[in-house]
Amino acid sequence: MSIEKAKNHLSRFGAAQRVLEFDTSSATVELAAQAVGCEPARIAKTLSFRTNGGVILIVTAGDAKVDNPKYKARFGCKAKMLAFDEVEPEIGHAVGGVCPFGINSGVTVFLDESLHRFETVFPACGSANSAIELTIPELEQFSGYKAWVDVCKGWREA
Numbered sequence: 001m002s003i004e005k006a007k008n009h010l011s012r013f014g015a016a017q018r019v020l021e022f023d024t025s026s027a028t029v030e031l032a033a034q035a036v037g038c039e040p041a042r043i044a045k046t047l048s049f050r051t052n053g054g055v056i057l058i059v060t061a062g063d064a065k066v067d068n069p070k071y072k073a074r075f076g077c078k079a080k081m082l083a084f085d086e087v088e089p090e091i092g093h094a095v096g097g098v099c100p101f102g103i104n105s106g107v108t109v110f111l112d113e114s115l116h117r118f119e120t121v122f123p124a125c126g127s128a129n130s131a132i133e134l135t136i137p138e139l140e141q142f143s144g145y146k147a148w149v150d151v152c153k154g155w156r157e158a
Helices: 002-011 029-036 068-075 084-091 113-117 136-143
Strands: 043-051 054-061 108-112 120-123 147-149
Touching (some): 029 043, 043 084, 054 084, 108 136, 113 136, 113 147, 120 136
Parallel strands (some): 054 108, 108 147
């Protein structure tokens, strides 16, 4: 089960016991924000893409949207999200529970600058009814991210 993979991964950092499991779905940004009791922007959504170099995850703030020109400038290809039925076999977690913890080998994780606004954020933990509250340094450490990227729009104040 995906949540067990995520918990197993988080246990290496002594954080598995911090995983929150809900009686209701947290599969979307809005549902997750309701479940944890925070603003939607603080939900750290994890998006999966296919690039020329393989499969990647980009963890973004809940209110951020991928900016295609920025994405292409950073990754050298058009933003192409994985199809619904590709996500679980490629990433190791199903849609609604995708997170950067306990993922398949060969998947590269990037963190988007939109997350830097917050002290803590809430990524999913492998299921459509889970999350964990992490500081940004914890997210960096636990995700094994490769780099910070700036590939989103819609979150900066005008």
